[in-house]
Amino acid sequence: MKTMATEHTFSVTRHTLTTDKPFEAFISELEKHAPLVSPEVLGELADLNLPQDQLRARVEGLIGSSGFVLFMKAIHNQLFSHFGRTHASVQYAIGNPLIAKDVSDKAPAVCLYTPFRLAAYESLETRKTIVSYDSPASLFGSFGVPEAAEIGAKLEGKLQDLLARCL
Structure with a gap:
């Protein structure tokens, strides 16, 4: 079996x-x-073997008012506090499964970034809340597929709207 590796x-x-x-x-x-x-x-929904329109409706019912769902929440300070950490930090996997489907139809490798990551943490010095994320537009755009970059830009706009509501 032959293997090929590339870097970008x-x-x-x-x-x-x-x-x-x-x-x-x-x-x-x-x-x-x-x-x-x-x-x-989401796996249980897929196992129901529903018609596409019913499955889409069920998935849409899970999506929040922002157009996003959180797929994972890693609470770093739960473990790290046992090692002396005194500030909170959380990492989320955030996205929209229907948008992820659309973008991965255009650029299959974009699944590397769907869902994408969002971090929230307390500043060590000021205790202010800091939120950080890598731009979906730049991540999706890295595949050289204009449609994927456009979807990433729209997703980024939705994320900015969500964060404006929360901050």
């Missing part, structure tokens, strides 16, 4: 926002607009 270097735009809003208040607001949905729930 590209630029990514990272957005970082800082707010005086307390960390827990930000997290609560984020999860109100983008509910946490486990991968098992």
Whole structure:
């Protein structure tokens, strides 16, 4: 069996926002607009073998008012506090399964970034809440498929709207 490897270097735009809003208040607001949905729930839906329109309706019913769901929540400080950490930090996998389907139809390798990551953490110095994410437009655009870059730009706009509501 023959194997081939390639490398591709590209630029990514990272957005970082800082707010005086307390960390827990930000997290609560984020999860109100983008509910946490486990991968098992989506897997169970797929196993129901529903007609496409019914499956789409069920998936749409899981998506929050922001147009996003949270697929994963890694609460770093739960473990790290046992090692002396004194500030909170959380990483989310966030996205929209219907948008992910559309973009991966255009560029299959984009599944590397769907869902994408969002981090929220407290500043060590000021205790302000910081939110950071890599631009979906630059991530999706790295595949050289204009339609994927366009979807990434629209997704980024939706994310900016969500964060404006939460911050």
